[in-house]
Amino acid sequence: MLDLQEVTGGYAPGQEVIRKIAFSVREREITGMVGLNGAGKSTIIKHILGLLEPISGEIRVQGKTLTDDPLFYRGQMAYIPETPKLYEELTLWEHLELTAMVYQVEKTALHERAAQLLELFRLTERVDDFPTEFSKGMQQKVMILCALLVQPPLLIVDEPFVGLDPLAIQSLLELFEEMKRQGTALLLSTHILGTAEKYCDRFVMIHQGEVALRGTLPEMREQAQMPGATLDEMFVSVVRGQ
Amino acid sequence: MSEDKRSTPSTQARPTTDTSPNHQQHRHKRLPPNATASLSALYRGRLQNTWVNGLLIVGQIVRNQGSLVVALGVTVLYALGYRAFLDWLPDTFPLSLLIAAVLAFLVAKSSVRTLMVEPDLVFLLPAEARMGAYFKEAVRYSSVVSVVLAVLGAAVLLFPVYSYHIGDLTVFWWSLALVAALKVWHVYLCWLELLARRRNYVSTLIRFALSFLFLFALYENLWWPSLIMLASLLLRTFLLKWVSQKSGHYPWSRLVSHEEATLSAYRTWANFFVDIPAVKNRVRERAWLVRLVRKLRFDHEQPYFFLYARTFIRHSEYLGIYFRFLLFTGVVLSFISNYWIALAVYVASLYLMALQLPMIGSELRYPDLVKLYPVAEEQKVRSFSLLARCLLLLQSVLLLLPLLWSGLPWLTLLILLAIGLLYSYILSARNLPKRFAEILTEK
Numbered sequence: 001m002l003d004l005q006e007v008t009g010g011y012a013p014g015q016e017v018i019r020k021i022a023f024s025v026r027e028r029e030i031t032g033m034v035g036l037n038g039a040g041k042s043t044i045i046k047h048i049l050g051l052l053e054p055i056s057g058e059i060r061v062q063g064k065t066l067t068d069d070p071l072f073y074r075g076q077m078a079y080i081p082e083t084p085k086l087y088e089e090l091t092l093w094e095h096l097e098l099t100a101m102v103y104q105v106e107k108t109a110l111h112e113r114a115a116q117l118l119e120l121f122r123l124t125e126r127v128d129d130f131p132t133e134f135s136k137g138m139q140q141k142v143m144i145l146c147a148l149l150v151q152p153p154l155l156i157v158d159e160p161f162v163g164l165d166p167l168a169i170q171s172l173l174e175l176f177e178e179m180k181r182q183g184t185a186l187l188l189s190t191h192i193l194g195t196a197e198k199y200c201d202r203f204v205m206i207h208q209g210e211v212a213l214r215g216t217l218p219e220m221r222e223q224a225q226m227p228g229a230t231l232d233e234m235f236v237s238v239v240r241g242q
Numbered sequence: 243m244s245e246d247k248r249s250t251p252s253t254q255a256r257p258t259t260d261t262s263p264n265h266q267q268h269r270h271k272r273l274p275p276n277a278t279a280s281l282s283a284l285y286r287g288r289l290q291n292t293w294v295n296g297l298l299i300v301g302q303i304v305r306n307q308g309s310l311v312v313a314l315g316v317t318v319l320y321a322l323g324y325r326a327f328l329d330w331l332p333d334t335f336p337l338s339l340l341i342a343a344v345l346a347f348l349v350a351k352s353s354v355r356t357l358m359v360e361p362d363l364v365f366l367l368p369a370e371a372r373m374g375a376y377f378k379e380a381v382r383y384s385s386v387v388s389v390v391l392a393v394l395g396a397a398v399l400l401f402p403v404y405s406y407h408i409g410d411l412t413v414f415w416w417s418l419a420l421v422a423a424l425k426v427w428h429v430y431l432c433w434l435e436l437l438a439r440r441r442n443y444v445s446t447l448i449r450f451a452l453s454f455l456f457l458f459a460l461y462e463n464l465w466w467p468s469l470i471m472l473a474s475l476l477l478r479t480f481l482l483k484w485v486s487q488k489s490g491h492y493p494w495s496r497l498v499s500h501e502e503a504t505l506s507a508y509r510t511w512a513n514f515f516v517d518i519p520a521v522k523n524r525v526r527e528r529a530w531l532v533r534l535v536r537k538l539r540f541d542h543e544q545p546y547f548f549l550y551a552r553t554f555i556r557h558s559e560y561l562g563i564y565f566r567f568l569l570f571t572g573v574v575l576s577f578i579s580n581y582w583i584a585l586a587v588y589v590a591s592l593y594l595m596a597l598q599l600p601m602i603g604s605e606l607r608y609p610d611l612v613k614l615y616p617v618a619e620e621q622k623v624r625s626f627s628l629l630a631r632c633l634l635l636l637q638s639v640l641l642l643l644p645l646l647w648s649g650l651p652w653l654t655l656l657i658l659l660a661i662g663l664l665y666s667y668i669l670s671a672r673n674l675p676k677r678f679a680e681i682l683t684e685k
Contacts, residue, residue, distance in 0.1 A: 050613075071617070071618060072616075079611075081611075085609035085610060087552075089552050089553045089556035097548065098548055098549060103616065132525070
C-alpha cells in the first residue's frame with residue numbers, strides 16, 4: 001500500500017532530518033513507527049502526506065507517487081495529526097460534512113457512519129457545537145471521527161493516544177483492529193511501546209533520522225541480536241547505542 | 243479558566259495604582275521600588291514589538307497597488323458623498339443631533355490594548371499582585387492612541403461641515419477638545435468594564451447614549467440636562483469601579499480574549515489588503531444566515547464553497563466589513579442625484595469590494611488539512627468565484643435601495659441595476675478567479 005524507498009528529506013535544502021528511510025505499510029496490517037522525540041517520525045509523516053518533498057528517494061501509494069496523480073494519491077489516505085487542527089468557523093457536524101464532500105462519501109453513508117462514530121466517542125450531543133471550544137481530548141476525538149468517516153485504504157496516525165481518556169483509547173484501538181480486518185493499512189506513530197507491541201504487526205524504529213530496526217518483532221530481535229527481547233528493551237538498546 | 247474564583251494569598255502586596263480592581267483595600271501596603279518596574283518594562287517591550295510588526299504590515303499594504311486603489315477610491319467616494327451631502331443639507335436640518343451622534347460614536351467605541359497573550363495565564367498569573375503597573379501602562383497607552391485617532395476622526399468628519407456650512411470654526415476646535423477629554427474618560431470606563439466583567443454591547447450602548455445626550459444638550463445650550471448627563475456618566479464610573487473592586491482579582495481569561503479579539507479585528511482589516519497569518523478570532527454562530535447557506539445541496543463538487551461561505555459568515559469581521567462598506571457606500575449614494583456620478587460610485591464600489599474578496603480564501607487562515615484534500619485546485623477557484631458572485635450580486639441589489647431616495651427616474655435605476663448585475667458577473671467570472679488563482683500559486 002505505502003512504500004518508502006530510500007527517502008532523504010528535511011525542512012530546507014542541505015539540512016537533512018531523515019536519511020535513506022525505507023519501509024512499507026501493508027494492507028490488513030498495523031505498522032508501528034517508534035522513536036524518541038525529535039527522531040524524525042513527524043518529518044517522515046509530513047513527507048508521506050506530501051507536505052514536504054523528499055530531497056531524494058520516492059514515496060509510492062498503491063504504486064503511484066504524488067506527482068503521478070495528486071488526487072488519487074491524496075484520496076487514498078486519511079491523517080490524524082498529533083495535535084488537533086480544526087476549522088474555527090465550522091461546527092462538529094459541518095466538519096463531518098466537509099470531510100464527506102472532500103472524500104466523496106455519499107450523504108447516506110455519511111449519516112450512517114457518523115451516527116455510529118459519534119455514539120462510540122460520546123459526541124452525539126455536541127454535533128452543533130464548535131469543536132474549537134472543546135477540551136483538547138475532545139478535539140482529538142473530532143479529528144479521529146473525521147479520519148475514520150472516510151474509511152480510507154491507508155490511515156496515518158501521529159501519536160493517537162495523547163490526550164484521550166482510557167475509554168476513548170480502547171474504542172480507538174478496537175476501531176483500528178476492525179479497520180485492519182476490513183483491509184485498511186495503518187501507520188501508527190507512537191511513544192506508547194506497550195500498546196504498540198500488543199496491537200502492531202510490524203515496526204519501524206527510527207533513531208536520529210534513520211531506520212534502526214524494522215520488521216516483525218522476531219525479525220527485529222534477529223536484527224538487534226536480542227533473542228526474546230521486548231520492544232521496550234530493543235528500543236532502549238537502540239537509543240543507548242548498544 | 244476559573245480566574246474569577248482564583249484567590250491570591252492575602253499577605254501578598256497589592257498594586258497601588260488605580261488600575262487594580264481593589265487598590266483601596268490594599269493601598270497601605272508598599273511595594274519594593276523595582277517590583278513593578280519590570281512589569282512596566284514588559285508592557286513597553288511588547289508595545290515596541292507590536293509597533294514593529296504593525297509597521298511591517300503597513301509597509302506591505304502600502305506596497306500593494308490594490309490597497310492604494312482602494313484608499314484612493316474610498317477617499318473619492320467620501321469626498322463626493324460629503325459634497326453631495328453639503329449641497330443637499332437644508333438649513334432646518336438638526337445638525338447638532340447628527341454631530342452629537344458622530345462624536346458620541348467616536349468616543350464610545352473604545353478599547354484597551356493589554357497586549358496579553360495566552361501564556362500570561364500561566365506565567366504572569368503568579369505576579370497578579372504586581373500587575374497594576376503593567377495595566378497602568380496599558381490604559382495610559384490606549385488613552386493616548388485613542389485620543390489621537392478620535393480627534394483625527396472627528397476632524398475629518400466634521401471639518402467640512404463647520405468650515406463650509408456653519409462657517410465658524412470656534413465650536414469645531416472646542417468640539418475636538420471635548421472629544422479628547424471624553425475619549426480618555428471612555429477608555430478608563432472601558433477598562434473598568436473589563437475589570438467588572440461588564441464589557442458587552444449594552445455597556446457600550448449606555449456610554450454612547452449618555453455621551454450623545456450630553457453632547458446634544460451642550461450644543462443646544464441646555465446646561466442643566468448636559469450637567470445631568472455628565473453626572474450620570476460619573477455615576478456610571480463610580481458604579482463600575484465599585485463592582486470591579488468587589489471581585490479583587492483580574493479577569494485574566496477575559497483580558498486575553500479581549501486582546502485576541504482586538505488583534506483579530508486589526509488583522510482581518512489588514513488581511514483584506516495583504517496575506518498575513520490569521521490569529522484566533524471570535525466565531526459567531528449566525529445561525530439564521532448559515533441556514534440560508536444550508537439550503538444549498540450537499541455537493542461533492544463544491545466542498546470549498548461550503549468552507550468559504552461559512553468562514554465568511556461566521557468569522558467575527560468579514561461579514562461586518564462587507565456590511566460596513568455597503569453602509570458607507572449607501573450613505574454616499576443616497577445624497578447623489580446626478581446619474582453619471584451615481585453610476586461611477588455604484589460601479590466603483592463593486593470594483594473596490596471585488597478587489598478585497600480573494601483574501602477570504604487565503605490558505606494561511608486554514609489548518610494544514612486543507613492542503614491534504616483530494617480535491618483539484620480548480621474547485622477552490624470555482625467555489626471562491628461562486629461566493630464572490632453571490633456577494634457582489636447582493637451588493638448590486640442592496641446599493642440600489644439608497645438610490646430610490648435620490649430622485650433618479652425608474653428607468654435609470656433599472657439600467658443601473660442591469661449594469662451592476664452584469665459587472666458583478668464579469669468580475670466574479672473573469673477577473674476574480676484569475677486573481678485568486680494567483681494567490682493560491684504564490685503559496
